[in-house]
Amino acid sequence: MTTRDRLEAILAQLAARAGDERVFMKIYGESARAAADAADARVRASVSLGALDGAIVSIKDLLDVAGEPTLAGSLMRRDAAPAMEDALVVRRLRRAGAVIVGKTAMTEFAFTALGINPHYGTPGNAADPALIPGGSSSGAGVSAAEGTSDISIGSDTGGSVRVPAALNGVVGFKPTARRVPLDGAFPLAPSLDSLGPLARTVAQCIATDAVMAGKEAFAPAPLALTGLRIAVPRGRLMEGCDMIVAAAFDRSLARLAAAGAQIIDIAVDDLLAGMREATRAxxxxxxxxxxxxxxxxxxxxxxxxxxxxxxxxxxxxxVPAVTYIRTMRRRAELAAAMDARLSAVDFLVLPTTPIVAQPIAEMLADDMHADRTEGLLLRNTQVANQFDLCALSLPVPGNRLPVGLMLVGRHGHDRRVLAAGLAVEALLRDA
Structure with a gap:
């Protein structure tokens, strides 16, 4: 099937639900068709721009597209000045031959992990539209899972790529902060923000990460699992898991051990407590x-x-400026301590989220319940942002609702985490 054929099937699907579209904020039908035709012409000429040539990609509504205001999920931004040029990652994607199909929905200004937006509507979870999609990259998670894009680009400040990836059953990668340039991305917290892909396979995330980061193409072999030291952070990060998540996590650990990985426990609760104290204000x-x-x-x-x-x-x-400065100084100390502790292992492994997607109606009906749910959704993922690490969420097959398994690696070890992800993905898929 040609890229144009695949694009037309997606556009037809979106047109059929145009009266109640909540996954996409904007659809670029005309420019996407032109890009798809160009990709097909290159195929006929036996020319390729790389692994993303002809890939259909959606982008989060906080990335600039030349000539239009960047809404960032907010009504306030409708009258903002139009962007003068595309965000840098969007330019890189276009140069790599990606077909940008549209902008996906998000929570306002990328706050909150539930995926709810009271202004533009909330995308229903790809597994069950009555459930939350996760946020803040809500539309990105649903789009990647439902197939209205091959790859979705999201942002991750506390888990905003990995939470919707886990809740919708796709792969989500949060690179080390500053690996991918943020030029032209509406910020939430520049010290913590990362841009990363959501897709159905690790290989797609690897190809996308290389393009977004401006790196040479990276096609690694899956990392050998035999002898790999995989650490489980027993304690706070393993508390409160629901039965579906706990059972899926235990099965995953058993499969990793059977494949030759060394499963060991690691203590990080002291560092987590230090970060909680540092950010108490x-x-x-x-x-x-x-x-x-x-x-x-x-x-x-x-x-x-x-x-x-x-x-x-x-x-x-x-919050006074002095408090912020002290917080950031303490964060740097804690990040260094976490890096030293992780030097004894290859990766952390833990549930991406300790719970599965919850009903949207319950979140809207009870603010306290919604706050507790959001705290649980962010609890494990935010560790990678706070301690300046990289992390990959993988879907664990065979569950009634999607469950994510997260590999967390040291600062700058992105390619090693992705290579490990290839191996773990194959192990979980074949089990």
Whole structure:
């Protein structure tokens, strides 16, 4: 099937639900057709731009596209000045032959992990539309899982790629911060933000990561599992897992052990407690986000902003600069301590999220329940952002609802994590 044929099938699917479209914020039908035709012409000429040539890609609604305002999931941004040029990663994707099909939905300003947006609607989970999609890259997770894109580009500040990947049953990769340039991406917290892919295979994430990072193409062999030291952070990060997640995690560990990996326990609760204490006044994401949105926060939060967003930012506005500076200094110390501890193992492995996707209606009906659910969804994923690590979420097959298994690697060990992901993906798929 040609790229144009595959694109037309996707566009027809989107057209059929145009009256209730919640996964995509914008669809680029005309430009996508032109890009697809160009990719097909290259195939006929036996020319290739690389692994992403002809791949159908969706991009999160916080990435700039020349000539239009970048909404970032907010009503406030509708009157923003149009972007002068595409975000750098979008330019790189286009140069690699990717077909940009559209912009996907997100939570407002990339806050919150549930995936709910009160302004533009909430995409239903790909496994069950009554369930939350996870956020903030909500549309990206659903698009990759339902097949309206081959690859979706999201952002991850506390888990916003990996949470929707886990809840929708796809692969999600959070690179080491600053590996992928953020130029032209609307920020949440620059110290923590990363841009990463969601897709149905690790190989697709590897190809996409290389293009986005401006690196040479990387086609590794799966990392040998025999003798690999895989550490389970027993303690806080393993608490509160629901039965589906716990059973899937235990099965995955058993398969890794049977394949020759060494499964060992590791203690990190002291470092987690240190980070909780360092961010007691407010999270780094909230403090840095408050600075980004300070202009409208100081004049009073507009009623058009999701109260869950404006409330968190407003509280963080009260944090003194000295507290933020001390928080970041302490974070650097804790990140160094975590790196030293992980030097004795190859990877951490843990459930991406300790719970599966929950009903949207329950989140809307009970704010306290929604807050608790969000805390659980972010608990494990945010470790990689806080301690400046890289992480890959893999779907664990054979469950009633999607479950994610997360490999966490040291700072800068992105390609090693991805090579390990190839091996673990094959192991879980073949089991």
């Amino acid at each position: 407010a999270s780094i994401a909230a403090i840095e986000g408050a600075e980004i949105h300070a202009d409208w926060l100081t004049t009073g939060a507009p009623t058009a902003v999701d109260r869950n967003v404006s409330g968190s930012l407003g509280r963080a506005m009260q």
